[in-house]
Amino acid sequence: MRTLVPLAALFGVIATPLAAQPPGGMAPGGMAPGMGARNWDDFEIASPEHVAGNIYRVVGGIIVNMAFSVGDDGIIMVDSNFEDLTEKIFTAIREVSTQPIRFLIDTHSHGDHADGNVSFGMAGTIIVAHDTVRIRLAHPPQGASAPAIALPIVTFSDRVTFHFNGEEVEAFHIAAGHTDGDVLIHFKGSDVIHMGDAFVSHYPLIDTGRGGNLLGLIETLDAAITRVGPDTKIIPGHGPIADRDDLIEFRDMVVGIHDRVSALVVEGRTLEQIIAARPTADYDQRWAGPQGSEGIVRAAYNASTKR
Ligand SMILES: [Zn+2]
Numbered sequence: 273m274r275t276l277v278p279l280a281a282l283f284g285v286i287a288t289p290l291a292a293q294p295p296g297g298m299a300p301g302g303m304a305p306g307m308g309a310r311n312w313d314d315f316e317i318a319s320p321e322h323v324a325g326n327i328y329r330v331v332g333g334i335i336v337n338m339a340f341s342v343g344d345d346g347i348i349m350v351d352s353n354f355e356d357l358t359e360k361i362f363t364a365i366r367e368v369s370t371q372p373i374r375f376l377i378d379t380h381s382h383g384d385h386a387d388g389n390v391s392f393g394m395a396g397t398i399i400v401a402h403d404t405v406r407i408r409l410a411h412p413p414q415g416a417s418a419p420a421i422a423l424p425i426v427t428f429s430d431r432v433t434f435h436f437n438g439e440e441v442e443a444f445h446i447a448a449g450h451t452d453g454d455v456l457i458h459f460k461g462s463d464v465i466h467m468g469d470a471f472v473s474h475y476p477l478i479d480t481g482r483g484g485n486l487l488g489l490i491e492t493l494d495a496a497i498t499r500v501g502p503d504t505k506i507i508p509g510h511g512p513i514a515d516r517d518d519l520i521e522f523r524d525m526v527v528g529i530h531d532r533v534s535a536l537v538v539e540g541r542t543l544e545q546i547i548a549a550r551p552t553a554d555y556d557q558r559w560a561g562p563q564g565s566e567g568i569v570r571a572a573y574n575a576s577t578k579r
Pocket of ligand 1: 380382385450469
């Protein structure tokens, strides 16, 4: 059985008010505060779950969704999770395929998605990511630089297509949203898209320390919605596999909060007044999760004042 950490452990931000977080809400390496003290031996990696077509999902660490494509050409992996978990992740992948892991695509630079790059790099996997992910890993806002072996050796600004396992796999960047290196991976034949942390099962985190912007996130979500169909399986960065309606609901929530906060900014309210007005109140039960609503309000305020 899959062992999941409580949702309360997500990003590790529970015990620390957002105001006390370092810029961007992340500690060294983009990991949650205190992450180094976690006992990773307690974290199990469940058997991969078939999503559709060539694609499997693996859940690990702080409920991060990794995915991989299997077939005659080998394996394309999406996200590497934490370095301390990669041995278990490799074991899980090997339950499905013994083919070489030829490519790893990072959805962005946060440690819970890219810290394990080092293991994949050492195994000879070609790491692919947005241009800025290489820069963020080499020169993180806080914490130590990733070793050279962990850095993407293929980077792109816009999109790249793999012709792999009988289908087109398009990795593409729309705009700086969750971070400035957000990449979505569309397995076109399998009809599966991995959204990274541009889509999660709670309020999105906008990591301004890594160039994130709420308006860019909305742009990214709009682009994804136009691309997917009613049967597309949508893998969020964190949370259950979703469909187009779920993605639209998420986009509408983000747009709704942005519009409310924007209107309050136009009225001349300060950030403190806007937070006190609780513009997210009717969304909170569904979306606040353990990290609360202040982060999304701040992100909407930033997007409304720095346009
Ligand atoms: Zn992230």
